Amino acid sequence: MANEQAKGKRRQVKGPNRVNYTNLFFDGFWKQNPIFVLLLGLCPTLAVTNTIDNAVGLGVATLFVMICSSLLISLIRKWIYDEVRIPSFIVIIATFVTVASLLMEAYTPGLFLTLGIFIPLIVVNCIVLGRVLSVAYHTGPGIALVDAVGTGFGFTLGLVVIGAIRELLGTGGISLFGNQLFASNLSVGIMVLPPGALITVGLLIAGKNYLDDLKTEKNSKQKHTAQGVSEQ
């Protein structure tokens, strides 16, 4: 009897909430993309996108930290006092960052060397702290997890897109972890240098703004015609 009730409850939870989870996940990708919309985590975005390897490396590391931190903080949120919540979050996030750093030092030394100080800098990545503050501290582990995964993937995807553009234009080719996927003689050197990062991100944000503007124009046109019809 209790089992059936529990099963029923579980099915109910999956029903309407399933849509919520998917929405939540894709929010992190486009609507609330941490890099292009929220403008968070800019430091690593500009610094580690000179090659796709670095972009993937840092993105995955950040994703790892986000998942662990959001999950843990959501689970123990009842025991974290409101007034000292920020220092508490920081210590927890810093712990997971250290874990990630040690793991990378042991198992991916090449990536560890090239990413350098940007691995420990994950701890001050506003995205991690932001997600924890606004979501993980106030919701259950399920939602916190999906939010962390969605935002983390959005971040990683953004990094990879920027990295791909910079590497392709800057070195004429794309190589993924030692495998040269594509090569050409194109070499716009500035792209893999600091200015190139700023230009790429600036143009991408402008591009996104443009697309968003087109969408709102389209929507408002539809609204006007609908209003016009109903008023008649």
Place this chain on the structure above:
Amino acid sequence: MIKDIMNKDIKQIMSLCVIFLVASLVLYGVYTLTKPKIDETNNAVFNDKLSRLYPGLESSEHIDNYFVAYGPAKSIMGYAVETSSYGYQSDIHLLVGFDQDKTLTAVVVLSQMETPGIGTKIEEDSFLNLWNYKKKDAAKLKQNGGDVDAITGATVSSKAFEAAVQEAFTNLPN
């Protein structure tokens, strides 16, 4: 009233301390677990680089600021020095191999983070091989009176490379 406020503050500080302690313990655990692998990886990377300088390397010994490379039966294959110099945008770490006559036999790059496609060319064999079998005065860029062509478009990286190599000469024993 004051007691209540004090209690609240103490509770907060306690909770923070607990988190700190747990974090430290967890990290200590992870550190102890990963340290052997970290050391192993670092050694492997280093020995791999050292054996590129001395094919057939059996063992090495770290004395002062240089390394002795041993072949079979502890025969001395040569001496290697680790040096670094700041290039265009990163430290360039080199391992410079010498034979017993203070002639540079080969150079290997331990780490660098120069501009991809430009400064990173210092790791290419076409550049590295230019330094092989040079005595101190020849192990310089052509613009400084030596034998080596700098990489076009990567002058700063090339100059830093030369600086590191020259420093290696000064670190050799006797």
Place this chain on the structure above:
Amino acid sequence: MNDLLVIMFSALFVNNIVLMQFLGMCPFIGVSRKTNAALGMGFAVMFVMALASVFTWAIFRLMLEPMGIEFLRIVVFIFVIASLVQLVELFIKAKSEKLYKSLGIYLPLITTNCAVLGVAFLNINKDYSFLGSLVHGISAGVGFMLALLLMSGIREKLDVDNVPKPFRGIPIAFIVAAFMSMAFMGFASLLG
């Protein structure tokens, strides 16, 4: 002395903390719209950076290293910085309500400023001495302020200019920063 000068010029120009090393980008984009805010923020960051450099260096070299617990550096450093920012906040609040109000939320956000933590780590990675770390902290702070002031001057003008719609606000700031970064790249051979 020569070493210290190299550290100073490197942090100010050749390796400008914001435009070349990309540390401190969030406040750079966020606070650089008005010159007054930029100045206030710049000074606050410089102050925190100098203090943080000194304290983190001391704690690392005198406590963590001898005890063999360097792996705690990330947790300890960020905790030190968070505490320092809190103290600076209380200090400013006590000394000048006006400054406190005008800095607003950006003051506590200095904790998450990559530049502060980044400089602290660089001091250790590059093996700077105590004095070197202090000079590095101050110079990086000045470099940060320099970039911020240059940017705010340009952006104040851009705000009244006719910028194409998709570029308004943030994107044009990035493009401008790109050109500033290019200009700063010209300093590369300053230290020979």
